[in-house]
Amino acid sequence: MVEEAWQDQGAAVVSACRRLLPGLVGVYVHGSAALGGMTNSSDLDVLVITETGEGVAGLGRALLADVGSPRPLELSVVARSAAIQPQWPWPYLLHVNSAEHRANTDSGDGDPDLIAHYAVTRAAGIALTGPEPAEVIGPVDRGQLLDHLGDELRWGLDHSDQRYAVLNACRASAYAATGRLLSKLDGAAWWVANRGASQLVERAREAQAAGVDLGPAGSAATAFVNDRITELRE
Numbered sequence: 001m002v003e004e005a006w007q008d009q010g011a012a013v014v015s016a017c018r019r020l021l022p023g024l025v026g027v028y029v030h031g032s033a034a035l036g037g038m039t040n041s042s043d044l045d046v047l048v049i050t051e052t053g054e055g056v057a058g059l060g061r062a063l064l065a066d067v068g069s070p071r072p073l074e075l076s077v078v079a080r081s082a083a084i085q086p087q088w089p090w091p092y093l094l095h096v097n098s099a100e101h102r103a104n105t106d107s108g109d110g111d112p113d114l115i116a117h118y119a120v121t122r123a124a125g126i127a128l129t130g131p132e133p134a135e136v137i138g139p140v141d142r143g144q145l146l147d148h149l150g151d152e153l154r155w156g157l158d159h160s161d162q163r164y165a166v167l168n169a170c171r172a173s174a175y176a177a178t179g180r181l182l183s184k185l186d187g188a189a190w191w192v193a194n195r196g197a198s199q200l201v202e203r204a205r206e207a208q209a210a211g212v213d214l215g216p217a218g219s220a221a222t223a224f225v226n227d228r229i230t231e232l233r234e
Helices: 002-020 031-035 056-066 080-084 114-124 142-159 162-178 184-195 199-210 219-233
Strands: 024-030 044-050 073-079 094-097 102-104 126-129
Touching: 002 024, 002 044, 002 056, 002 073, 002 126, 024 031, 024 114, 031 044, 031 114, 044 080, 044 114, 056 073, 056 094, 056 102, 073 080, 073 114, 114 142, 142 162, 142 219, 162 184, 162 199, 162 219, 184 199, 199 219
Parallel strands: 044 073
Antiparallel strands: 024 044, 024 126, 073 094, 094 102
16 A cells, blocks of 8 residues: 555656656655555655756756655656765755755755765665666665664754664665665664664654654663764764
8 A cells, every 4th residue: 555655656756757857867766665564644755857957947846846746756867967966065956844844955055964865875776767767866875874763863863763764774874784774664673683672772763663752861761862963973
């Protein structure tokens, strides 16, 4: 049921990209849909690669009008040249967030989240159209990705709920230890299998599966995440 919902929405995204981006290279699903951890409350994460920026303004309007449901759409359009050699400042052509009804172009600051999008798409992305991901997305630097994951954990403590913070900490630890990029649910499973049972992790896993917000991180969760940040630095 969940899979069918994103496949229909993904097909609609491809149709809009083919119609409006004359330089389209490929459309790739990443995030939880590709990593196997999608729930009914998950976003649909999409990376679009094109030769030029022609058509991106019209694409942004079309996606917000027609393709931002049944689940929130989080989509980035990047140039082929940026994707094949991922590097700071992580430039993009268009970013669409249907939950906030927002479509914006790069002001020159780039999007640091693209390092993770590139890494996940290259490793596990689903090509809805275009070449296989590894043919058009270059490798990202491991040290830079670890730094980004640490920044994301700090952001999660300040801006997101306990579920998000704890599960991202688990999967960041899994990447640091194994080089594998996991979904939030698989990150929790990895933690239990390799670090031992944890009520904190199990509660976050159950909340993620059910789509339940746990509210701001409590003291135990904050300590857990800060310990993982220290591990990443080491």
